[in-house]
Amino acid sequence: QVQLVESGGGVVEPGGSLRLSCAASGIIFSEYYMTWIRQAPGQGLEWISYIGNNDRTVYYADSVKGRFTVSRDNAKNSLYLQMNSLRAEDTAVYYCARDMSSGTLPHFDLWGQGALVTVS
Amino acid sequence: DIQMTQSPSSLSASVGDRVTITCRANQSIGRSVNWYQQQPGKAPKLLIYAASTLESGVPSRFSGSGSGTDFTLTVTGLQPEDFATYYCQQGYTTLVTFGQGTRVEVK
Numbered sequence: 150q151v152q153l154v155e156s157g158g159g160v161v162e163p164g165g166s167l168r169l170s171c172a173a174s175g176i177i178f179s180e181y182y183m184t185w186i187r188q189a190p191g192q193g194l195e196w197i198s199y200i201g202n203n204d205r206t207v208y209y210a211d212s213v214k215g216r217f218t219v220s221r222d223n224a225k226n227s228l229y230l231q232m233n234s235l236r237a238e239d240t241a242v243y244y245c246a247r248d249m250s251s252g253t254l255p256h257f258d259l260w261g262q263g264a265l266v267t268v269s
Numbered sequence: 270d271i272q273m274t275q276s277p278s279s280l281s282a283s284v285g286d287r288v289t290i291t292c293r294a295n296q297s298i299g300r301s302v303n304w305y306q307q308q309p310g311k312a313p314k315l316l317i318y319a320a321s322t323l324e325s326g327v328p329s330r331f332s333g334s335g336s337g338t339d340f341t342l343t344v345t346g347l348q349p350e351d352f353a354t355y356y357c358q359q360g361y362t363t364l365v366t367f368g369q370g371t372r373v374e375v376k
Binding site: 208252 | 313319324356358364367368
């Protein structure tokens with residue numbers, strides 16, 4: 150079954166850390182660029198991080214740069230987001246998503262169900 | 270950063286209506302715009318990429334157009350399952366950005 154499944158969400162105090170995971174199945178994970186996108190309660194979508202099909206190409210939104218780290222383990226078909234120095238404004242549902250374009254025109258055709266992170 | 274401005278922020282429509290949502294970029298981005306639909310409590314779903322290419326499995330009542338700075342998503346013959354929030358997204362740069370969303374509500 151083709152799917153992405155996030156895990157690792159939860160409640161954390163301001164200044165704390167959390168690590169999200171995204172497990173891929175049914176796809177050749179190593180072929181795809183991957184991204185993290187979040188959505189604060191009642192708000193729109195915010196792209197936060199992007200990683201190429203290896204660890205050499207990574208990008209971050211200014212809002213998380215220096216605090217969040219994206220990584221992947223192609224052998225485990227998994228994507229990760231290490232979130233440090235968390236703030237109340239990081240409270241959101243975090244989605245992992247697959248980029249079909251390999252970076253040429255990023256568009257996201259496969260999404261996880263989302264993981265809720267609450268900083269309080 | 271490239272800013273994407275959607276309009277309207279919300280609209281009311283009836284089943285069968287033709288609905289148009291616009292998205293404007295603050296610089297020319299070619300045809301690098303994608304459109305998503307999001308139902309409450311669900312992940313977004315890709316509808317259209319590269320301004321006008323329909324994603325596989327998406328009904329043909331959805332269409333996209335535009336280039337440069339101005340883009341539109343049109344739903345021709347709105348169906349009950351189309352009441353949702355729609356987002357544009359620019360893919361001109363790797364630092365992608367989304368529009369703020371357009372909520373399509375039942376009139």
